[in-house]
Amino acid sequence: xxxxxxxxxxxxxxxxxxxxxxxxxxxxxxxxxxxxxxxxxxxxxxxxxxxxxxxxxxxxxxxxxxxxxxxxxxxxxxxxxxxxxxxxxxxxxxxxxxxxxxxxxxxxxxxxxxxxxxxxxxxxxxxxxxxxxxxxxxxxxxxxxxxxxxxxxxxxxxxxxxxxxxxxxxxxxxxxxxxxxxxxxxxxxxxxxxxxxxxxxxxxxxxxxxxx
Numbered sequence: 001x002x003x004x005x006x007x008x009x010x011x012x013x014x015x016x017x018x019x020x021x022x023x024x025x026x027x028x029x030x031x032x033x034x035x036x037x038x039x040x041x042x043x044x045x046x047x048x049x050x051x052x053x054x055x056x057x058x059x060x061x062x063x064x065x066x067x068x069x070x071x072x073x074x075x076x077x078x079x080x081x082x083x084x085x086x087x088x089x090x091x092x093x094x095x096x097x098x099x100x101x102x103x104x105x106x107x108x109x110x111x112x113x114x115x116x117x118x119x120x121x122x123x124x125x126x127x128x129x130x131x132x133x134x135x136x137x138x139x140x141x142x143x144x145x146x147x148x149x150x151x152x153x154x155x156x157x158x159x160x161x162x163x164x165x166x167x168x169x170x171x172x173x174x175x176x177x178x179x180x181x182x183x184x185x186x187x188x189x190x191x192x193x194x195x196x197x198x199x200x201x202x203x204x205x206x207x208x209x210x211x212x
Contacts, residue, residue, distance in 0.1 A: 019044055116183040122146075133199060136175070151175045169211065179206070 022040035023033075031039060077084040112118045124139070136151040143149050152174040160169045176197035179185070186206065196202050 015044070121181070148177060148181050150178045150181045152178055171205075 019037075019040045022043060023036045026036035026039050027033065077087070113121070115121060133151075136149075140149045140151075152172055154172045156171045156173055158169050158171045160167050174192070176192035176194050179191040185191075187209065189206075191206055192204055196204050
């Protein structure tokens with residue numbers, strides 16, 4: 001900013017020096033002091049316009065215009081504090097809502113799911129109903145369009161005992177190939193086996209790291 005002011009002063013000094021030299025030349029030709037100064041300035045042209053063109057050529061006009069607009073806007077907002085608060089609240093709600101929507105959009109649609117070949121995974125469901133085990137078995141045995149089919153039932157609540165007092169935990173019931181389809185391997189132990197994947201079979205639990 002200081003450099004820009006110094007350049008403007010230097011340019012103005014150069015203009016005055018040029019006009020002074022022209023004035024001296026005209027005085028040497030017999031012009032009076034007043035006539036020489038007037039003729040020199042008339043020959044140079046509009047000094048103010050020349051300074052404006054120089055100022056525009058430095059590339060700082062946009063900054064001056066922006067600063068002036070900001071100052072004008074701030075003065076207007078300070079004169080009406082109630083309106084200012086309403087504007088700020090509206091902006092905050094709009095920015096927050098847009099940020100939340102973009103976060104969901106970016107996570108769900110733009111970024112792939114964290115599974116191998118996630119673009120090939122399809123969820124088959126019946127709105128408002130749960131597919132029975134016979135239907136799942138039929139789909140599994142008659143699905144030429146899929147390499148594998150797994151079944152699961154989310155939002156199951158179980159009782160966890162053995163501590164100071166029982167507690168409820170969220171769980172999902174799944175078939176034995178559930179983890180294999182998503183490419184998930186346990187840190188310890190194993191996942192479900194085919195022998196356990198039938199009605200009345202052994203009750204086996206795969207715990208999350210947080211629950212463990």
